[in-house]
Amino acid sequence: MKKQILKLVSILGLVFTALTIHAENITYSLEKQSFNANWQFAIIDNDQAAKPSFNDAKWRTISLPHDWAIEGPFSKKYSARNGGLPVFGTAWYRKRFVVPKQAEGKRVTVTFDGVMANSEVYVNGQLAGKRPFGYIGFAYDITDLLVAVGSENVIAVKTAPENYASRWYPGSGIYRNTWIELDNQTHIAQWETQISTPNISTSSAKVIAKTQINSFANAGKYDVSFDILDADERLVTAVEQTITTQIGNKNSVEAKLTIDQPIRWDVDNPYRYKVITTLRKDGNVIDTDIQPLGVRSIEYKADDGFWLNGRRVQIQGVCLHHDNGPLGAVVNERAIERKLEIMQAMGVNSVRTAHNPPSPELVELADKMGILLQIEAFDTWKKPKHTVVNGYHKYYDEWSEQDLTDTVRIHRNNPSVIMWSIGNEIYEQKKNDGWKYAKRLTSIVKAADPTRLVTAGLSDYPAFVKSKIADEIDIVGLNYKATEYGDIIKRYKGKPILGTETSSVVSTRGEYHFPVKPLEKHPSKYVSSYDNYAPYWAYIPDVEWYNLDKNPAVMGEYIWTGFDYLGEPTPYGGRDHGNKFYWNQDWPARSSSFGAVDLAGFPKDRFFMYQSRWTKKPMVHVLPHWNWPNKVGESIPVVAYSNAEEVELFVNGVSQGKKVMGVDTVRIPVALRYKKNIKHFDSPYRLQWLVNYQPGDIKVVAYNQGKVVAEKQVFTAGMATQVKLTADRHAITADGKDLSFITVDVLDAKGNLVPNADNLIHFSIEGPGKIIAVGNGDSATTEPFVADYRRAFNGKALVVVQSKKGKVGQITVTGYSKQLNVLPVQIESKQ
Numbered sequence: 133m134k135k136q137i138l139k140l141v142s143i144l145g146l147v148f149t150a151l152t153i154h155a156e157n158i159t160y161s162l163e164k165q166s167f168n169a170n171w172q173f174a175i176i177d178n179d180q181a182a183k184p185s186f187n188d189a190k191w192r193t194i195s196l197p198h199d200w201a202i203e204g205p206f207s208k209k210y211s212a213r214n215g216g217l218p219v220f221g222t223a224w225y226r227k228r229f230v231v232p233k234q235a236e237g238k239r240v241t242v243t244f245d246g247v248m249a250n251s252e253v254y255v256n257g258q259l260a261g262k263r264p265f266g267y268i269g270f271a272y273d274i275t276d277l278l279v280a281v282g283s284e285n286v287i288a289v290k291t292a293p294e295n296y297a298s299r300w301y302p303g304s305g306i307y308r309n310t311w312i313e314l315d316n317q318t319h320i321a322q323w324e325t326q327i328s329t330p331n332i333s334t335s336s337a338k339v340i341a342k343t344q345i346n347s348f349a350n351a352g353k354y355d356v357s358f359d360i361l362d363a364d365e366r367l368v369t370a371v372e373q374t375i376t377t378q379i380g381n382k383n384s385v386e387a388k389l390t391i392d393q394p395i396r397w398d399v400d401n402p403y404r405y406k407v408i409t410t411l412r413k414d415g416n417v418i419d420t421d422i423q424p425l426g427v428r429s430i431e432y433k434a435d436d437g438f439w440l441n442g443r444r445v446q447i448q449g450v451c452l453h454h455d456n457g458p459l460g461a462v463v464n465e466r467a468i469e470r471k472l473e474i475m476q477a478m479g480v481n482s483v484r485t486a487h488n489p490p491s492p493e494l495v496e497l498a499d500k501m502g503i504l505l506q507i508e509a510f511d512t513w514k515k516p517k518h519t520v521v522n523g524y525h526k527y528y529d530e531w532s533e534q535d536l537t538d539t540v541r542i543h544r545n546n547p548s549v550i551m552w553s554i555g556n557e558i559y560e561q562k563k564n565d566g567w568k569y570a571k572r573l574t575s576i577v578k579a580a581d582p583t584r585l586v587t588a589g590l591s592d593y594p595a596f597v598k599s600k601i602a603d604e605i606d607i608v609g610l611n612y613k614a615t616e617y618g619d620i621i622k623r624y625k626g627k628p629i630l631g632t633e634t635s636s637v638v639s640t641r642g643e644y645h646f647p648v649k650p651l652e653k654h655p656s657k658y659v660s661s662y663d664n665y666a667p668y669w670a671y672i673p674d675v676e677w678y679n680l681d682k683n684p685a686v687m688g689e690y691i692w693t694g695f696d697y698l699g700e701p702t703p704y705g706g707r708d709h710g711n712k713f714y715w716n717q718d719w720p721a722r723s724s725s726f727g728a729v730d731l732a733g734f735p736k737d738r739f740f741m742y743q744s745r746w747t748k749k750p751m752v753h754v755l756p757h758w759n760w761p762n763k764v765g766e767s768i769p770v771v772a773y774s775n776a777e778e779v780e781l782f783v784n785g786v787s788q789g790k791k792v793m794g795v796d797t798v799r800i801p802v803a804l805r806y807k808k809n810i811k812h813f814d815s816p817y818r819l820q821w822l823v824n825y826q827p828g829d830i831k832v833v834a835y836n837q838g839k840v841v842a843e844k845q846v847f848t849a850g851m852a853t854q855v856k857l858t859a860d861r862h863a864i865t866a867d868g869k870d871l872s873f874i875t876v877d878v879l880d881a882k883g884n885l886v887p888n889a890d891n892l893i894h895f896s897i898e899g900p901g902k903i904i905a906v907g908n909g910d911s912a913t914t915e916p917f918v919a920d921y922r923r924a925f926n927g928k929a930l931v932v933v934q935s936k937k938g939k940v941g942q943i944t945v946t947g948y949s950k951q952l953n954v955l956p957v958q959i960e961s962k963q
């Protein structure tokens with residue numbers, strides 16, 4: 133009977149295919165293959181779509197990864213807390229595929245790196261599995277749901293993200309990569325290989341490699357080898373053993389290896405070995421698995437911070453949400469790499485994946501680029517947050533063990549990962565039995581990875597002392613507690629302390645409001661960029677630095693945030709308490725201003741402020757811009773950030789005097805929630821001059837031991853005459869994924885950025901590339917991201933160009949803007 137139905141299904145499928153969409157023929161290979169191409173997609177709430185015979189001919193054909201919410205439109209009917217975008221609803225993805233004849237008798241597994249959210253996967257109409265959490269990778273063995281090899285199968289994925297489910301923009305749909313793998317009946321289990329380095333010295337590193345072999349059939353004698361290869365793919369060491377498997381998934385293998393004279397993985401030399409596990413039967417390779425290996429020692433000292441490879445490394449960290457600005461939640465390797473490159477240029481050495489498990493691509497890039505990761509699992513446990521009525525609390529009981537275990541299993545071999553966070557500002561902090569939750573989750577992490585420590589972002593002091601949550605984690609992670617570091621260190625003697633979330637200053641690139649005063653809602657819906665403004669629970673970077681300097685035991689900080697992200701437009705929009713999620717009162721303010729870098733990837737002044745503390749190469753930065761026609765003769769504060777000893781300001785060539793970093797302080801009004809008596813802070817971390825404005829130029833010159841080490845000059849710009857397009861990369865790969873990010877600058881005749889230019893520019897492209905998104909860092913506009921036009925925002929915009937698969941050649945991007953001369957840019961798309 134079953135066979136007949138299957139036959140019918142496959143005949144229908146073939147007829148249907150002939151009329152419309154071709155099924156993808158999976159290549160025969162034991163390697164995992166991309167499963168991203170040729171999906172049919174529709175926003176539709178119809179469970180019939182699970183059935184193979186369902187007619188999806190009119191649906192859109194798309195490639196994954198895909199985020200349906202980013203296409204918009206922005207609308208007041210969606211909460212600005214979630215970016216003012218349609219992040220909820222039901223949508224389906226369907227794909228036809230044929231498993232080749234050679235795969236007869238193999239196991240077939242599909243893997244999803246993350247689906248937002250409440251996914252249900254059906255294969256030929258039958259449920260393969262459900263997964264509510266949108267940030268976790270999962271895999272289904274679909275062998276028993278497939279029709280005969282050589283015939284067509286239909287996989288259908290329902291995604292049903294809910295409204296009020298997140299405190300930021302989560303994205304929607306299959307926004308991470310998907311994979312299919314053919315395996316022998318006996319094979320290496322996915323995510324079960326565990327590599328650790330218990331002893332490391334200059335002369336050798338001991339490596340323990342463990343894995344698990346699953347035998348669905350053909351149990352018996354197998355050889356398992358572990359080979360360690362160096363970064364040039366040369367064999368360093370290997371070990372082989374023979375095992376006898378039993379049917380089931382309990383066949384574990386463990387081996388010890390030694391690397392002589394290991395090269396360390398470090399932040400400035402992220403040297404990577406890899407471990408190849410090979411399964412052989414009678415000499416024939418029947419499965420392989422590759423895992424990353426970095427030889428590095430990590431220690432967390434209660435009185436002396438974080439140590440990497442035997443030396444203290446101060447955590448210079450940023451919290452990052454997962455979205456890629458105008459691209460939405462879609463995972464794109466180059467977009468993530470660019471984000472991390474910009475962060476590294478600011479001096480960042482660590483990222484906290486706020487507040488959820490990251491994509492594998494981010495973790496691999498962190499391995500490759502030498503960035504330390506704190507991987508966070510949850511923003512909510514069992515107690516719901518504010519008005520996030522459809523948050524993770526709904527799934528906590530049933531899924532938290534599996535989700536947390538998988539978070540760890542998927543990323544535990546990556547050397548970049550230095551700690552796990554079990555939660556951010558979870559409400560159990562205030563519950564008397566909060567410790568029970570923390571204890572349970574910590575033990576789940578330890579079972580999957582005994583080599584790293586566990587933290588959590590705790591915010592409610594002293595409530596978290598009473599609930600004993602901090603007793604159950606290894607590192608006391610503190611959100612916005614700079615002024616309490618001293619107290620907390622005394623209270624938790626023996627435990628390392630970390631600023632898991634700090635600062636939360638808000639600013640908008642290129643905006644300066646006068647007079648400079650404490651945070652207020654401004655009619656522009658932007659925030660002035662004097663880096664003086666923090667909401668009531670937060671504080672300026674200077675306060676954090678002062679307290680870190682006073683308490684060197686603290687490991688360092690993760691600022692909120694490195695990049696602006698979609699959603700949470702504080703101080704605009706709303707507050708969670710008692711407003712039923714109404715975040716639209718300052719519409720169209722719809723994305724955050726917390727970043728040191730804006731949504732388009734352009735540095736704000738704060739980028740340079742952190743650079744002045746976190747980098748050594750001499751630098752100096754000056755703000756504001758110098759176009760104030762209505763302020764001639766009025767006093768304007770000019771601020772400099774520098775890592776040099778002294779800075780001198782020149783206005784129209786006339787020195788305004790040298791100031792000494794750390795000595796000539798700047799008085800900044802501050803409001804600290806927990807220190808009501810503090811009304812201002814005299815900052816030794818920035819310099820300021822009051823200048824009577826005259827058009828012309830300002831120039832800052834930085835000195836070390838009296839010698840000029842860096843300079844920056846800003847001119848009063850004239851009228852906008854030209855638009856310059858600058859590509860971040862002039863050669864991209866023709867793989868249909870790679871990107872070139874093109875910065876659009878509106879300039880005057882002399883080439884100065886016109887700092888308030890808002891010209892509308894229409895872009896056009898020739899050659900084998902497409903414009904997939906535009907942006908400008910404006911947090912309060914409803915202009916779409918998926919478009920080929922954009923207004924400049926404070927002089928700048930961004931165009932994102934993607935290559936076309938297999939199409940090589942020259943791509944030319946140009947534009948049209950009324951009365952402006954647009955200078956085109958060329959990019960080469962190469963094989």
Ligand code: GAL
Nearest residue numbers: 556557611633636670692700
């Ligand atoms: C923190 C929270 C973050 C973000 C931030 C804004 O309390 O953990 O997710 O909301 O506030 O300042």
